[in-house]
Amino acid sequence: MTLHVTPPDALLACDARDGVATLTLNRPAARNALSDDMIAALTTALAEVAADRAVKAVVIAANGPAFSAGHDMKQMTARRADADGGAAYFADLMARCSTMMQAIVELPQPVIAAVEGVATAAGCQLVASCDLAVAGAAARFATPGVNIGLFCSTPMVALSRNVPRKHAMEMLLTGDMIDADSACRFGLVNRVVGAGEALAGARALAAQLAAKSPLTLSIGKRAFYAQLEMGLADAYAYASRVMAENMMARDAAEGIGAFIDKRAPAWEGR
Structure with a gap:
């Protein structure tokens, strides 16, 4: 087993059993924002999974009331104090996050998002980057950057490759939340299960895939x-x-x- 199994209180909790690796975002107080450390932890874990022949399928889940609120806006705002106003940091951050999202697509194993609560901006991008997604009935999705003057341009890349053009543009231009049933109808998620059952549903789907070659x-x-x-x-x-x-x-x-x-x-x- 190549995957480094972490304690359950780690920033990214990693667990592997029966051929399925579960990576759980574990920063609930910050709504599982994709901070520098979270992006680094996901990047490392994905590299370990890619090299692990014992892992046949992957589930990405999250603890707390949100799947992920996207980028850590407090962390980003603090870098405006840099000499260049944060320009170099922002460019590097987007490159690192984009590399991590592409690692999901490039992973040999199928990746399934298990979504409870909200998945917004880069959090919605994370869902769209996964090969499959299972959402709890109370899950909601949005690319709301337009509401704060920051268009969700990088989330747009993954979203527009999963959702028909008109639906993607509506989400991007309005920033409105959509519910789980709408996300399923749009093609952003594959299945909607009962509230609180997304992880079980994703693991069941992962087990089905893990039984194949x-x-x-x-x-x-x-x-x-x-x-x-x-x-x-x-x-x-x-x-x-x-x-x-x-x-x-x-x-x-x-x-x-x-x-x-x-x-x-x-x-x-x-």
Whole structure:
């Protein structure tokens, strides 16, 4: 096990069992704001997960009344006292946060957000960056930067790749909160469960994924995001190459053989 399992009171609580790693934002008094330390902790944990063959799926959850309120505005405001008014810090912060969000997309394992409470600004971006999301019925989502003179430009990148254009623009231009059912209808989350049941729902979904070939999930996740950036003909050419190569994998031979023999497959991850 490569993932460093932390004590439950850590800034980012990390736990791994039965092939599922759970990363829990644990700064409830600050509404799990993405501070410098929180971004660093998530970046480190994601790197450890990526290298851990025992981890088949990942859940990102949060303690307290908010999933994440986004960037730490108090921390950001304090840097206005810098000699350059905070310009260098703000640029570095956005780069570090963007790198962390991209690490979720680039992770070999599927990542599922378990959302209770509010997920706003970069917190909403974190949800959108995950491959899948399960929301409790009381969860709410917003990109409210426009209300304080700071357009949610980096959250927009993840949001606009998950939500249809008109819905994304409405969220970004109005800053209004949307409820869990609307988020599901928009495509920001996959499932809505009872209030307080998001973590259980996400772990159940993660367990379902963890039972599949980890190699196949990794191939599929990487190909999914790659082909989205291509034109139709290029996407088909790329996907055809990926599928032909996938057919040569030991797990593909095993899975097809198990299907024909009507037995459970024994995945090897190769």
